[in-house]
Amino acid sequence: MPIVVNLDVMLGKRKMSLTELSSSIDITLSNLSILKSGKAKAIRFSTLDEICRVLECQPGDILEYLNPEEYQKLMG
Amino acid sequence: MKKKFRPDLINTGVLILFLLVIGFLLLSIFAPFSRKVKTVTANAINSQLTSDTIADPMQLPVPDDTSTMTYGEFRMLQTKQEQWKHNRETINRGTFGNSANFALLGFSAIRECDTCTTFSFEGPAKYYLMLPGYKMEGRFNKYYVDKGRYWLKYVVWDKPNEGHYEQKELPFRFSFSDEGFSFYAIKGNVLIPVSKKTYDLIYWPIIVISIIILIGLLYVYFAIPARILLHISRGEIFTPKHVRQLYLVAGCMLGLPVLIILFQWLLKLAFHEYITADVQLATISTFFDYKYLLMAGLVFLAIAKAFNKGLLLQHEQDLTV
Incomplete structure (x- = not known):
């Protein structure tokens, strides 16, 4: 699925670790790791809401749609 | 694209099924009366018979005048007669002798006794290889044992509607099972005579x-489902192991009758020299013997498919953040 999660980019911009984000919102570190690594199959609106609130960003800053060629190139 | 529901097709199917059932019922009612058989021409029929069939001529002598008997006495005589007949048939079937068999084949040692009506007798044993799942051809044919030889009337x-009996010797013994009529046939076992040495060699294996x-x-049909139930009660429900095991149980339940029938055909091929055209494999009847197993297999297959879907949903749920 050519949708990539740019959570690590946003975390870098906000100079925040995954553990800090996990403690700020009510989501476990393992679930956030799944989201960050791109293994997640779905994301709840409530999760997106929490992340966007803490990182002060838009959902589009976290999720990005790539065309299949670009996605393939990115994923190797 | 969604498939369209076609009620007219369903109705036609139900109608055809209904007509088939009605046809089958009519056939089963009228077919037995369509032909007559004259009296038997063979002489040996009137001699002392050892028959596995219901028409066992050896019965307790019944007084000519039963009108003086009380109902209780008459009933006792009837019961004794039935018991006697049952005992004889049991002896003839080899149930009384040593017998080791499973659904595919077996070995049997039968102590023959033309006059015995109780189980306590001494007699020479005969040894047989037992091939189950056969039926006698011909609705009017009668099989019997006479002085250690096997005969078929x-x-x-x-004429189209009239006939007479003749008899011939068979190279095998036929043992009717207890199941009674099923699909126009009394099912039974073909018993091919073997030597004591062969019997002793293969009996224990x-x-x-x-x-x-x-x-x-027992493990597949009972232990695995019991273990799955135990795991479900512990909260482990949709696991790949459960799906695999449920497919295994369903496969074994659905595959066993097919495997048995296939093996029976292979055995028939292997022993084609002994098995004459007077007996045929009762394949449909054998298949329907396992109807409850097949039903259970279908239920397990449905459950396995539901668990497979559940596993996919569970996986998706696990990866939903």
């Missing part, structure tokens, strides 16, 4: 194989 049709198969089936 068969009908020769003189057959018992061991039977026990192993029994344990295997």
